[in-house]
Amino acid sequence: MTQDPRPSKREETRRENERLILSAAEKVFAEAGFGGATMQLIADVAGLPKANLHYYFTTKEELYRRVVQDIFEIWLHAADSFDNAPDPATGIGAYIDAKMNISRHHPHGSKVWASEVMHGAPVIQDYLEGTLRDWTNGRIAAIQGWIDAGQMAPIDPRHLLYMLWATTQHYADFGHQVETLNNGAPLSDADWKLASDNIKTIILRGIGAA
Amino acid sequence: MTQDPRPSKREETRRENERLILSAAEKVFAEAGFGGATMQLIADVAGLPKANLHYYFTTKEELYRRVVQDIFEIWLHAADSFDNAPDPATGIGAYIDAKMNISRHHPHGSKVWASEVMHGAPVIQDYLEGTLRDWTNGRIAAIQGWIDAGQMAPIDPRHLLYMLWATTQHYADFGHQVETLNNGAPLSDADWKLASDNIKTIILRGIGAA
DNA sequence: ACACAAGCTGACCAAGCGGTCAAGAAAATT
DNA sequence: AATTTTCTTGACCGCTTGGTCAGCTTGTGT
Known part of the structure; x- marks a missing residue:
């Protein structure tokens, strides 16, 4: 002792x-x-x-900054699923699952991030220009590698990334709209699985990696 | 006279x-x-x-409500491209083009709508439960018709719609992030065309309608 | 030319905001 | 047990906010 x-x-x-x-x-x-x-x-x-x-x-701004930073951290870690994947179906599929899990279990954070970016990122512009840009360029290179290796169709990696972000974060940021159109009820386990599976099916088939 | x-x-x-x-x-x-x-x-x-x-x-709220209403009107009209289309490639392709045009030329409106929904739609909940729900159910039926006719793969129509909304509105709502990752420059005509083409290619191929 | 209605605006107000501070309570150190 | 340090909080402050209003200007109908 x-x-x-x-x-x-x-x-x-x-x-x-x-x-x-x-x-x-x-x-x-x-x-x-x-x-x-x-x-x-x-x-x-x-x-x-x-x-x-x-x-x-x-200050209020200091508190806000901490909240956004914490979210950004979680958000970046979802990319771990992306790395070291042998092929696009595995890597992108895991990334979609990871981001959907964040949307489900961390919806507040996702909204704060969305709000911040929508308002011109007054507080976290440095993150966008630093960490996020580097991260993005890294993934673009990885996707381009898959394309060059003939593992997927030659689509633009950048816009593919935007598509992955948009589709997965939609279930957090627009969660209220989704719930309303689900007759006011939260998505069930089956609903979430259906959503994830649909996204993976369409995108993986769409990029010729299915 | x-x-x-x-x-x-x-x-x-x-x-x-x-x-x-x-x-x-x-x-x-x-x-x-x-x-x-x-x-x-x-x-x-x-x-x-x-x-x-x-x-x-x-009041401020009355002004805000008018702004949101006007946007919703524009947003709904984009669906005209959806209707009377003979096949999913034509209908969905035109819808993607229409929504991308709104994202490009009406980014403010899109952001206001996104903000409103993200904050729980305190002002336009009735629209979500009324007009939007009806509209959505109509399109779901149309998509299901295409599926039943064997014109596209049997994906869930609802989640396909969410995917269309998410991917196209991303370029308005997250326009600042997109621009930052584009080295701070606005998207050029070619960039917008590339984005639209990529979305159409991936989704249409992804739903087996390409 | 007149009178009435519609449009306009500087000055003002109560309410709520982010932020401060002095004085006390609680914990750690000696 | 005494002392120092960290933590806690009610009361308070200057400032901005959404909203009001009395009085003025401008346009319209007669």
Whole structure:
């Protein structure tokens, strides 16, 4: 027992409070947008006094930035499924599954990202021009490799990527519309599987990799 | 000259001012969201005093509702290309072209619609449950007809529709991201054609209608 | 030419906003 | 047990917001 267990009470409640605030902020920012969200509402959802929020996150923008960053991180990790795949059907299929899972289990985050980009990315423009651009160019090269190897049809890799993003994120960003057209009911397990399978079928066949 | 030419000065300026305000509002709502938009900014963009906006549109919400309604109208008309098509390649191909044209020439409107739906459609829920649901069911029946006639593969019509909406609207809603990944430059005529062709190729081949 | 209606707008207001702060409570360190 | 550091919070502040309104200008019908 010479090891230090270390989670001091201070650190623990700090972590817990940050988690509470970030979770509440993600929800409120997703539902109201940056401009429509209020620190008071986030505080209420988190169950903390407003002044306490400003202790952990000095400004509204700083809190918002953290929320967007966290989402971006998750979003990038979905690409792991993409890498080291032997062929497009495996790689792209796994990527679609991963992104659909994010849409299902992280819809708030997806909406915040969408909102941010739609409004001209005032807060995360540097990410778009840095990490995202690099990531994109990497995947474009990978797809081009598959095309050159004759494993799929010669479509434009960039627009294929946009198609993958658009189709999968639609189920998060436009989830409310999807649910309404599903007679107001959330998608069932079977619905989600049907959606994923349809997307994979159409795209993989469409790029000649099925 | 017994005919009444009728555009009295009053009506003319009224029409012109409403047009100015709606155009400015569309832009500002798209760039800042409902919560982030201010009547003062809309007034500045329109080149009118703020009090004048409240003369034509009593509340911010009323103005916003008009903007969303106008967009929905345009959006629905794009479906005309869908109808009376002899086969899926023609009908869906024309629909993709029409929606891509809207994304290119009406990006603000598309963003306002996306924002509204993402935030739970607080203002236009009745449209989703009424007009949109009817429209959707109609197209689903049309697609199912093509499937039954053996003109395309048996995919789920509903999710195919979502795919069409998602892929085409992506170029409006995420236009900023697309431009950034295009090295900060707007898409050229050739880029837009490439995008449309890619979408049509992949989807039409993907549903076995190519 | 007149009178009435429609259109316009600067000045104003209550409400709600993001953010601050001083003073106290709780935990860690000595 | 004393002291220092971190955390917590109600009360508060300056500022912006959506919206109002009285008084003015402009257009229309007679």
